[in-house]
Amino acid sequence: MTGDKGNKLARALPRTPSNDKLGTKAKLDSGSQKRIGDQLRAMYDELMQQPVPDRFRELLDQLDRKKEGSQ
């Protein structure tokens, strides 16, 4: 009796997706994913809006002149 019951469950088992490799297929729900994405972009936007240091503009200007002189 009890053996039959066990077999039925055993046959059903492979159809449940989560019975091995616990957590490896975990996916965030869309709400959490959005919250993470929003925070990431907010942090990044702040970095993007910082003024470009003069050294980079100067670097490109200097190279213009140097290359004209040497090559």
Add this chain to the structure above:
Amino acid sequence: MTPEPDLREALLAAVPGLRAFAISLSGQVDKADDLVQDTLLRALSNLHRFERGTNLNAWLFTILRNLFHSEYRKRRREIEDPDGSYAGRLKVQPEQGSHLDFEDFRTALFQLPSDQREALLLVGASGFSYEEAASICHCAVGTIKSRVNRARIRLAALLNVDDVDDLGPDSMTRAALQG
């Protein structure tokens, strides 16, 4: 090769994105600016290799990432930190105008393994496609997707926004396992 005015402008226009990526990778503004400078120098001396009409940003990000990793490997050897715990302790120095709101997020971001962090930054913040990010990181598209997914899950857990589906054994599975 002299950069033409429009190319010079394009390089300048790419700087904010490169800086944001470099700061988020290295965790240090000074180091990031050195990295961006080296990237521009490298790009200028290799302009002949850049194919016009292709994605200048992706090309520059590839250079920056390569420079970061060769530098990072060197430093790791120097300080004998094979498990990267030093990198984990690095923190972004608060810049002028930066808000404390992001402090928790930054701290969590720097607890991610660097391969997951860079994948998330490229796809989630820099606006690259999975394909472009894979090309920048010299890996398969599936690898990038998996890194981004793991990064998000880890961040959610660290920031307590995790409503991750609990895939632990449910009661039916447990009943079955017990026979």
